[in-house]
Amino acid sequence: MVASSLLLAATALLLRTGSAQTFRRLGTCPTLGCILPPDQADFLSGQYFDIRVEIHAPLNGSEATNSPPDEKFTLTIEKEGGRRAADVSNYFRTEEPKLEKWQFSWYEDLFAQDAKTPTIVNVTSKAWRYVQLTDPGEYTATLTWSGGETVASWLVRDMDTSRKAKNVILFIGDGMTTNMITAARHLGHKSINGIFQSRLALDKFPVPTLTHSIDSFITDSANSASALYSGHKSSANALGVYADSSKSPFDDPKVELISEIFSRKYGAKIGVVSTAYIADATPGGLSAHTRLRSEYGAVVDSYLNSVANYTWTDIEGVDVLFGGGAEQFYPPSLGGVTYQDKDYYAEFAEKGYSLAQNKTSLQSLPNDKKALGIFTVNNLPVWLDRNVYPENLKLGNSPDGLKTDQLDPPGLKDMTLKAIDILQTRSEGKGYFLMSEAASIDKQMHSMDYDRALGDLLELDDTVKATIEKLKKDGTLKDTLILVTADHGHGFDVAGGVDTLYLEKQEGDREKRGAIGTYQESGLSQYVVGEQKTEGFPADWDPRYTFHSGLATFPDHRENYKVHKEGPRTPAINLKLLGSSDYYVNYKDAVTGFVVNGTLPIGESQGVHSLTDVPVYALSGPCQDLFSGSFNNIDIFFGMAECLGLSEKGTRGRRGRWGKGRRKNGWGDDDWMVW
Ligand SMILES: *[C@@H]1O[C@H](CO)[C@@H](O)[C@H](O)[C@H]1NC(C)=O
Numbered sequence: 001m002v003a004s005s006l007l008l009a010a011t012a013l014l015l016r017t018g019s020a021q022t023f024r025r026l027g028t029c030p031t032l033g034c035i036l037p038p039d040q041a042d043f044l045s046g047q048y049f050d051i052r053v054e055i056h057a058p059l060n061g062s063e064a065t066n067s068p069p070d071e072k073f074t075l076t077i078e079k080e081g082g083r084r085a086a087d088v089s090n091y092f093r094t095e096e097p098k099l100e101k102w103q104f105s106w107y108e109d110l111f112a113q114d115a116k117t118p119t120i121v122n123v124t125s126k127a128w129r130y131v132q133l134t135d136p137g138e139y140t141a142t143l144t145w146s147g148g149e150t151v152a153s154w155l156v157r158d159m160d161t162s163r164k165a166k167n168v169i170l171f172i173g174d175g176m177t178t179n180m181i182t183a184a185r186h187l188g189h190k191s192i193n194g195i196f197q198s199r200l201a202l203d204k205f206p207v208p209t210l211t212h213s214i215d216s217f218i219t220d221s222a223n224s225a226s227a228l229y230s231g232h233k234s235s236a237n238a239l240g241v242y243a244d245s246s247k248s249p250f251d252d253p254k255v256e257l258i259s260e261i262f263s264r265k266y267g268a269k270i271g272v273v274s275t276a277y278i279a280d281a282t283p284g285g286l287s288a289h290t291r292l293r294s295e296y297g298a299v300v301d302s303y304l305n306s307v308a309n310y311t312w313t314d315i316e317g318v319d320v321l322f323g324g325g326a327e328q329f330y331p332p333s334l335g336g337v338t339y340q341d342k343d344y345y346a347e348f349a350e351k352g353y354s355l356a357q358n359k360t361s362l363q364s365l366p367n368d369k370k371a372l373g374i375f376t377v378n379n380l381p382v383w384l385d386r387n388v389y390p391e392n393l394k395l396g397n398s399p400d401g402l403k404t405d406q407l408d409p410p411g412l413k414d415m416t417l418k419a420i421d422i423l424q425t426r427s428e429g430k431g432y433f434l435m436s437e438a439a440s441i442d443k444q445m446h447s448m449d450y451d452r453a454l455g456d457l458l459e460l461d462d463t464v465k466a467t468i469e470k471l472k473k474d475g476t477l478k479d480t481l482i483l484v485t486a487d488h489g490h491g492f493d494v495a496g497g498v499d500t501l502y503l504e505k506q507e508g509d510r511e512k513r514g515a516i517g518t519y520q521e522s523g524l525s526q527y528v529v530g531e532q533k534t535e536g537f538p539a540d541w542d543p544r545y546t547f548h549s550g551l552a553t554f555p556d557h558r559e560n561y562k563v564h565k566e567g568p569r570t571p572a573i574n575l576k577l578l579g580s581s582d583y584y585v586n587y588k589d590a591v592t593g594f595v596v597n598g599t600l601p602i603g604e605s606q607g608v609h610s611l612t613d614v615p616v617y618a619l620s621g622p623c624q625d626l627f628s629g630s631f632n633n634i635d636i637f638f639g640m641a642e643c644l645g646l647s648e649k650g651t652r653g654r655r656g657r658w659g660k661g662r663r664k665n666g667w668g669d670d671d672w673m674v675w
């Protein structure tokens with residue numbers, strides 16, 4: 001009996017390896033019976049999470065089974081060196097959850113997708129919600145089902161439970177790699193005979209280390225946000241959950257986030273600042289629990305309610321929320337796309353938030369009230385446009401939805417310093433967690449606009465510097481862990497210099513390439529020659545000799561290696577009018593340059609993320625030693641959690657407190673309003 005079920009499992013495994021590369025039935029479910037959190041998951045002691053089991057019965061395709069999915073599967077949990085395996089419901093002293101059933105489909109490969117022959121899968125499932133493990137050690141979860149046995153090894157990390165820092169400020173340069181930092185240093189800082197005369201603020205951090213950004217091979221900002229904020233790796237597009245195969249994007253098994261644990265344990269206040277639309281993945285990951293980062297309206301609602309909804313305590317939503325993305329706030333009557341068609345400015349106001357819609361009103365926000373600052377439709381304008389080419393601000397993107405120009409937008413530094421003021425006042429010494437994201441490093445790298453990307457990287461550096469100075473002055477630096485990291489990277493690098501005048505004067509594409517100088521012909525950075533108007537930023541954004549910058553993979557585009565003065569760049573366009581959905585070189589972009597044929601699929605309009613490692617800088621002070629060496633992105637979560645004393649040392653698995661009267665909403669019903 002045992003032998004034959006093992007054989008079955010082995011057969012399923014063989015079949016899988018042939019078909020599960022580009023497309024996967026469910027990334028975390030290599031066999032037909034699976035456990036979420038999956039094998040190799042690490043937990044903070046006391047961190048709440050959901051468990052989901054899925055049994056898959058493909059009706060056709062390469063893994064087709066001739067039987068319906070098992071309805072009588074069992075899940076047991078056993079701690080190494082502890083008592084023998086116990087049924088999961090007994091282990092967590094919870095009711096047996098009801099059996100769920102659904103069906104989903106997937107394509108096994110590109111041929112199946114072209115032929116439109118999806119594989120249909122029937123599923124049985126159960127979810128145990130809101131449980132925690134409080135005894136450090138190794139655990140084995142064993143799923144026994146008609147097709148065999150699936151085992152997941154979990155580790156509850158054994159960590160120091162004492163609190164070493166009051167606050168954490170986490171800066172995220174979205175998509176920022178060490179290559180970009182190197183290029184930005186050459187843009188903003190002079191060197192004489194190869195010796196830099198000034199440095200980035202980042203260069204002064206004593207522990208620059210490397211972290212692996214990889215989870216599903218190439219990561220997006222959603223699953224890396226999940227890893228940084230929860231210590232659990234997830235799938236692309238998932239925030240604070242393990243993606244399951246069910247229809248609802250809101251019933252996936254959740255894991256508790258650092259913002260939620262910190263609020264629950266210490267009453268800490270949470271701040272979220274980003275130069276992106278605020279429903280984007282890196283900010284949204286601090287409060288949302290959904291498999292689909294594109295559920296923007298729901299992500300915004302979660303800033304108001306999610307912390308409360310997860311822990312079922314009376315903790316309120318985030319205290320500070322500054323960024324773009326007004327279209328998820330103003331109501332549909334003005335063209336907004338909001339959760340349940342509500343006016344979210346009104347929703348926030350009703351819960352006591354004061355509102356700012358430009359830099360001037362941001363600076364005069366009271367420090368003792370919760371604050372919402374939404375400054376534009378979509379992303380905020382970048383540093384280069386705000387400071388060097390302000391003509392480009394005329395975009396009709398005012399945050400009230402009235403389509404007037406936002407001519408007084410704040411930058412990352414303005415928002416971050418104000419957020420700190422509010423969090424310091426409102427946390428009353430209980431601590432705060434602030435995430436501040438330089439989002440357009442990533443966004444402008446995607447559109448191959450390297451000047452705008454690196455300008456925002458220098459703005460991040462300037463913000464870090466101003467933050468350190470501020471905390472030094474008010475005496476809270478010693479209580480505050482400051483980290484600077486990235487969530488993933490792009491294949492960006494600089495390989496020489498370009499004489500843009502020579503390039504412009506050549507006729508043919510091949511002749512133009514003669515303007516590129518490599519090795520000894522690259523010369524030195526011309527960006528910092530002359531008087532710097534703003535310390536740490538280029539003196540001249542438009543020198544004759546520029547960087548020969550590029551991405552490793554790209555769509556069709558043209559390069560002239562000059563700053564795009566007329567506004568953010570669009571390298572490739574879709575000739576829809578001519579009946580094509582493919583992307584071709586934008587005939588209006590970099591017209592003096594030469595055409596570079598793309599290497600990406602022709603449906604791709606922009607550059608994409610790459611495999612590269614990204615840096616982590618930890619400021620000296622509390623817990624610096626927790627961030628040295630080369631490590632995984634989840635370790636940043638565990639480092640921050642250890643520093644804040646978020647780990648618990650208890651004795652066994654516990655079900656979340658949901659005694660009568662405390663329970664606000666159960667999780668897991670097939671409706672996002674109900675978790
Ligand atoms: C698969 O599920 C569908 C609907 O959920 C059901 O109608 C069908 O009978 C199931 N098929 C098998 C083989 O279990």
Ligand SMILES: *[C@@H]1O[C@H](CO)[C@@H](O)[C@H](O)[C@H]1NC(C)=O
Nearest residue numbers: 060061112116117118119120
């Ligand atoms: C599986 O069955 C569905 C429904 O009959 C069909 O549309 C699909 O093409 C089949 N897929 C394969 C891989 O045969």
Ligand SMILES: *[C@@H]1O[C@H](CO)[C@@H](O)[C@H](O)[C@H]1NC(C)=O
Nearest residue numbers: 355356357358359360361408
């Ligand atoms: C800034 O916003 C306030 C109201 O929020 C408004 O009264 C003021 O005119 C705005 N200032 C600018 C420069 O747009």
Ligand SMILES: *[C@@H]1O[C@H](CO)[C@@H](O)[C@H](O)[C@H]1NC(C)=O
Nearest residue numbers: 556583584585595596597598
């Ligand atoms: C190269 O780019 C040009 C301009 O977009 C396009 O017409 C051509 O088809 C491309 N060639 C390949 C091999 O993709």
Ligand SMILES: CC(=O)N[C@H]1CO[C@H](CO)[C@@H](O)[C@@H]1O
Nearest residue numbers: 301305309664672673674675
């Ligand atoms: C998304 C969600 O479920 N939000 C709810 C969280 O809890 C508050 C207070 O109970 C509800 O009003 C929200 O609808």
Ligand SMILES: [Zn+2]
Nearest residue numbers: 175442443446
């Ligand atoms: Zn990106």
